[in-house]
Amino acid sequence: MNQLLPSLVFWIFAGLTLLGGIAVVALRNPVSSAMAVVTCFIGLAGLFITLSAFFVGIIQILVYTGAIMVLFLFIIMLLDLKVEKGNARSLAGIAAGLSLVAAFVIQLIGVLGANPDMEMSDAPLNKQRMVESAQLLTKESDDNPHPVGADSAIVKSLKEGSLPDVHLVGHKLFTEYNFPLQMLGVLLLVATVGVVSLSKKKSA
Amino acid sequence: MIEFLTPFIIILIKVIFLTFLVLLPLVPVSVYFERRFSAVIQDRVGPNRVGLPLTLFGFKKDFHLFGLVQPMADGIKLLLKEDFTPSHVNKAFYWLAPALTVVPALITVCVVPFGSDITLFGHTESLVIADINLGPLFVFAVASLTVYGITLAGWSSNSKYPLVGGVRSTAQMISYEIALGLSIIPVLTYFGELNLTRIVEHQVDNGWLLLPLWNAYGSVFSAAYWEHSGEQWLFMIPALIAFIIFTVSIFAETNRMPFDLPECETELVGGYHTEYSSMKFALFFMGEYAAMVIGSALIVTLFLGGWSLGFGLDKHIAALEVAGFGIGGLIHMMVFGGKLLAFILFFILVRWTVPRFRYDQLMKLGWVVFFEAALINVFIAALIIAAPQLGALIITIGAIVLIAVTAAIIWVAKVSEDKTPALRA
Numbered sequence: 001m002n003q004l005l006p007s008l009v010f011w012i013f014a015g016l017t018l019l020g021g022i023a024v025v026a027l028r029n030p031v032s033s034a035m036a037v038v039t040c041f042i043g044l045a046g047l048f049i050t051l052s053a054f055f056v057g058i059i060q061i062l063v064y065t066g067a068i069m070v071l072f073l074f075i076i077m078l079l080d081l082k083v084e085k086g087n088a089r090s091l092a093g094i095a096a097g098l099s100l101v102a103a104f105v106i107q108l109i110g111v112l113g114a115n116p117d118m119e120m121s122d123a124p125l126n127k128q129r130m131v132e133s134a135q136l137l138t139k140e141s142d143d144n145p146h147p148v149g150a151d152s153a154i155v156k157s158l159k160e161g162s163l164p165d166v167h168l169v170g171h172k173l174f175t176e177y178n179f180p181l182q183m184l185g186v187l188l189l190v191a192t193v194g195v196v197s198l199s200k201k202k203s204a
Numbered sequence: 205m206i207e208f209l210t211p212f213i214i215i216l217i218k219v220i221f222l223t224f225l226v227l228l229p230l231v232p233v234s235v236y237f238e239r240r241f242s243a244v245i246q247d248r249v250g251p252n253r254v255g256l257p258l259t260l261f262g263f264k265k266d267f268h269l270f271g272l273v274q275p276m277a278d279g280i281k282l283l284l285k286e287d288f289t290p291s292h293v294n295k296a297f298y299w300l301a302p303a304l305t306v307v308p309a310l311i312t313v314c315v316v317p318f319g320s321d322i323t324l325f326g327h328t329e330s331l332v333i334a335d336i337n338l339g340p341l342f343v344f345a346v347a348s349l350t351v352y353g354i355t356l357a358g359w360s361s362n363s364k365y366p367l368v369g370g371v372r373s374t375a376q377m378i379s380y381e382i383a384l385g386l387s388i389i390p391v392l393t394y395f396g397e398l399n400l401t402r403i404v405e406h407q408v409d410n411g412w413l414l415l416p417l418w419n420a421y422g423s424v425f426s427a428a429y430w431e432h433s434g435e436q437w438l439f440m441i442p443a444l445i446a447f448i449i450f451t452v453s454i455f456a457e458t459n460r461m462p463f464d465l466p467e468c469e470t471e472l473v474g475g476y477h478t479e480y481s482s483m484k485f486a487l488f489f490m491g492e493y494a495a496m497v498i499g500s501a502l503i504v505t506l507f508l509g510g511w512s513l514g515f516g517l518d519k520h521i522a523a524l525e526v527a528g529f530g531i532g533g534l535i536h537m538m539v540f541g542g543k544l545l546a547f548i549l550f551f552i553l554v555r556w557t558v559p560r561f562r563y564d565q566l567m568k569l570g571w572v573v574f575f576e577a578a579l580i581n582v583f584i585a586a587l588i589i590a591a592p593q594l595g596a597l598i599i600t601i602g603a604i605v606l607i608a609v610t611a612a613i614i615w616v617a618k619v620s621e622d623k624t625p626a627l628r629a
Contacts, residue, residue, distance in 0.1 A: 031294075031297070031356075031359060032296075032297075035297075035352075035356075038352065054336055054337065054338050055338060055341075058338050058341050058342055058345045059341070059345075061345040061346070061348070061349070062341065062344055062345040062348060065345075065348070065349065066344075066345060066348025066349060066351070066381070067348065067378060067381065070348075070351050070352070070355070070374055070377075070378060071378070073352070073355055073374070074355070074371065074374045074375070077355070077358075077359045077367070077370070077371065078371065153396055153397070157337075162337065163337075164337065165337065166337060166338060166398055200620065
């Protein structure tokens, strides 16, 4: 069961993602296309969750589906776009699309062909591996310059056999990538202030 | 084969029990409360007649049951009404939209801890469907999908009032999602945890976040408690700010009064569901109430101790056994239900006492007041949590900087205020 279920869920969500992706280009109504993108994103989030990356999957829904696509839909609705009619497919467009797809497929084959770890040497994430990695994380080494404390939430959770993905992401962000994180924070703050000051009405 | 299927069956039972036998019945219950409580507020009687129609069977009198069957009558009425689809709508999205408002609200139930563990036939099971490590984030993520239902309902109706309602709701929900997410950061930092079950367990031992009347050393009546409760009481400040912002944002997210701009009758006929009738309208209605129940559940879980009864009583309740069945979980579930109903009554009280906001006031409250307040609150909480590790000098400097920044923000907000009086139609 434990082997069967993930792959079944994978195929369901992979199918959903592909279906959404195809529908984006195939449907002619802009709102339908936007909803197809939403479907695609939900499928992607499902794939992340099958990989035990709950945090990434849920952030994917929260940010892309819940905020960005809603704004897209909002704009599309306000612009009152009509259903695209007539022959919109030009030869140049099709050629450009096909060449992009071909380039991507060649790249994918190259990457997958060159990767010797195709056999998934360290597949499923089980309790034993988590306990082992908990011990690795507490020791300082070249791979792990910022060890976590022996009684931290990360170690506790790993020893119980549940993946503390939020804590792990947080630990990584606030130790190894602390400076870039702070910079990004300042950047976002500047952007927020900028948006507010730009969108303010000029008073006479 | 049976062992192969057992986990699935248990999950299925939990889903059916908690979603369809606990959450969904709460919807008609809150509708009934809404009608009776609003009647009390307005000095009316309210629906008190619907009960068992015994006269139909030859008895002398009907048994009225205090009108408790009223929601059922409402439901039957809505089901039997003509399901009319106007000819000018976009059919696919018109049909999809009501489902899209209900489904997310029902999905979010799966992370809410309804009670402690129960033991049946020697098998211990927790009263939460999916005990994932990302409770609040999951609720926000899935609840943010509700906006599609409302937006699509407004757009696909192909008529102007629903469209305005849909657009309003989109802008409103996105604006308040920011305040909603930012406001609970202090709470999550305090618990150091995103798992709702463990958040509740922490509150069982250390007092509810908003009512720290006991901790690991005893309750308010013991001296040891007072020696160790300074930080808890100090944290009440950010916790209370977070609670207020979070609760008001939940009002806005669920489109409840005083923020029900997307459907306000005086301006938009019926708002986004103007063109809907029968069960499709009922689904919007149900979605709103289900979202309200889930919102209350989240507030209760984060701030008011979830299913815990407090004062160290929970260990005894959890250990209760009747004929070998550990039923402590069910008692905890009733406690949770009680808190939930109290909060739903609060929602209703607000709806029938506070007048509706104007749209610009709503936006201003979200972006100018709550956004900044939540941000400052994050820093207050950070200062309080980090204080034991810092020196007195750094704490003082931090506090002064925080006060200065707060004053500056308030000053900027005051200065940039639009002085011209708003135009009235």
